[in-house]
Amino acid sequence: MATFPFELVSPERLVYSGAVTEVIVPGAEGEFGILAGHAPFVSTLKPGVLTIKGDGAPKKLFVRGGFAEANPQGLTVLAETAIPLAELRAENLAKMIRDAQEDVEDARDETIRASRQQFLEQLTSAAAAIEADARISH
Amino acid sequence: MASLKDLRNRIASVKATQKITKAMQMVAAAKLRRAQQAAEAARPYAVRMESVLGNIAGTISGGPDAPLLLTGTGKDQTHLLLVLTAERGLCGAFNSSIVRLARERALSLMAQGKTVKIFCVGRKGHDALRRQFEKQIVEVVELRTSKGGVSFADAQKIADKIGAMFAAGEFDVATQFFSRFQSVISQTPTAQQLIPATFAAPSAAVTGAEAVYEYEPGEAEILADLLPRNLAVQVFKALLENGASEQGARMSAMDNATRNAGDMIKKQTLTYNRTRQAMITKELIEIISGAEAL
Numbered sequence A: 001m002a003t004f005p006f007e008l009v010s011p012e013r014l015v016y017s018g019a020v021t022e023v024i025v026p027g028a029e030g031e032f033g034i035l036a037g038h039a040p041f042v043s044t045l046k047p048g049v050l051t052i053k054g055d056g057a058p059k060k061l062f063v064r065g066g067f068a069e070a071n072p073q074g075l076t077v078l079a080e081t082a083i084p085l086a087e088l089r090a091e092n093l094a095k096m097i098r099d100a101q102e103d104v105e106d107a108r109d110e111t112i113r114a115s116r117q118q119f120l121e122q123l124t125s126a127a128a129a130i131e132a133d134a135r136i137s138h
Numbered sequence B: 001m002a003s004l005k006d007l008r009n010r011i012a013s014v015k016a017t018q019k020i021t022k023a024m025q026m027v028a029a030a031k032l033r034r035a036q037q038a039a040e041a042a043r044p045y046a047v048r049m050e051s052v053l054g055n056i057a058g059t060i061s062g063g064p065d066a067p068l069l070l071t072g073t074g075k076d077q078t079h080l081l082l083v084l085t086a087e088r089g090l091c092g093a094f095n096s097s098i099v100r101l102a103r104e105r106a107l108s109l110m111a112q113g114k115t116v117k118i119f120c121v122g123r124k125g126h127d128a129l130r131r132q133f134e135k136q137i138v139e140v141v142e143l144r145t146s147k148g149g150v151s152f153a154d155a156q157k158i159a160d161k162i163g164a165m166f167a168a169g170e171f172d173v174a175t176q177f178f179s180r181f182q183s184v185i186s187q188t189p190t191a192q193q194l195i196p197a198t199f200a201a202p203s204a205a206v207t208g209a210e211a212v213y214e215y216e217p218g219e220a221e222i223l224a225d226l227l228p229r230n231l232a233v234q235v236f237k238a239l240l241e242n243g244a245s246e247q248g249a250r251m252s253a254m255d256n257a258t259r260n261a262g263d264m265i266k267k268q269t270l271t272y273n274r275t276r277q278a279m280i281t282k283e284l285i286e287i288i289s290g291a292e293a294l
Helices: A090-106 A110-137 B004-060 B094-111 B123-130 B152-167 B219-293
Strands: A004-009 A014-020 A022-027 A030-035 A041-044 A048-053 A059-071 A074-084 B078-084 B115-121 B137-141 B173-183 B186-195 B214-216
Touching: A004 A048, A004 B004, A014 A048, A014 A059, A022 A041, A022 A059, A022 A074, A041 B219, A048 A074, A048 A110, A059 A110, A059 B004, A059 B219, A074 B004, A090 A110, B004 B219, B078 B094, B078 B123, B078 B152, B078 B219, B094 B115, B094 B123, B094 B173, B094 B186, B094 B219, B115 B123, B115 B152, B123 B137, B137 B152, B152 B186, B152 B219, B173 B219, B186 B219
Parallel strands: A004 A074, A041 B214, B078 B115, B078 B173, B115 B137
Antiparallel strands: A004 A014, A022 A030, A022 A048, A041 A059, A048 A059, A059 A074, B173 B186
């Protein structure tokens, strides 16, 4: 299968760089898969699981905040947080959800509250998906 | 004339100081390497962010519904100065040169009748500005992260505060002051405008004819989502540059201090030896003249 260069970048470091066959990205308007030769495309991310398929077993990472850019040179995902699922502890996720809940409660104006509420829901659904995934693999 | 004991004590104290400055220099060198790595690791993110934002901003900035973070409020009456300095001193002119640049800007803006607000990050900058600009300082953030350097979460917190202030209409233009790292011996204090955001015009190689992007959701939504993130990225980048500059400045300051201490020890040892020799000679003369008198 054709491969293409893929980079996953967080503000603190380059998390992943290499040739892959497919990447599944949690986009703001739904998950999408990127294969080699995708049309130029930019999408923001929702919190969720990013799957990298290449040689060997697919790698899964939890990402939140940022965007994905596909162009003829390859795919770049910029994520504020990118943690391999194996290193992600349930407490971490629970803390993020708690923080998000507090943010919702602190929101003073309606539009901010709505956007934070949406973020919280995305986060909870990502957490549920990760938990289900963990049960299957064990 | 100081006694021999005094001289001995003084030499011992200078030697102790030299050991400390030497140790601080070595610590700074180790930290500098780490700070430089951190700055390098953060570069791809900032570069990508800028190129995508540049692309989108280019197509949308003319529109009437362009976000305020990009276009500004249309006024420049109230200025927010974000002054990024270190938590600790003993790093040469690092803190004072950033503060000086910020102070000059603040004074010139005030002379033009503008309102100035100051946001201090780092204890040293706050200490230096507090006396002169007590009324203008609106926020102080201290970075108490001694190990591991600054994290993105710190930058995010600062950017969130600025974003909230901007949304509340508390200022029109934001500028950050930090020190750009050039080399161990040269750091340039720099002012960079944050709001309204400025992007280098995307180069032709990036925007080439083939790069007609499809956006999901729309361009405006992406821009609204990314601009606050870009603020955090810019602050983070400045903090990292500052971290490297601080360690570089400390390293060369401590190198100087160690060398000065060495010179001082050499001079004082010479005085000590001369004084000792003079005393021995004096005692000998006393003994001889005493013996002759008999």
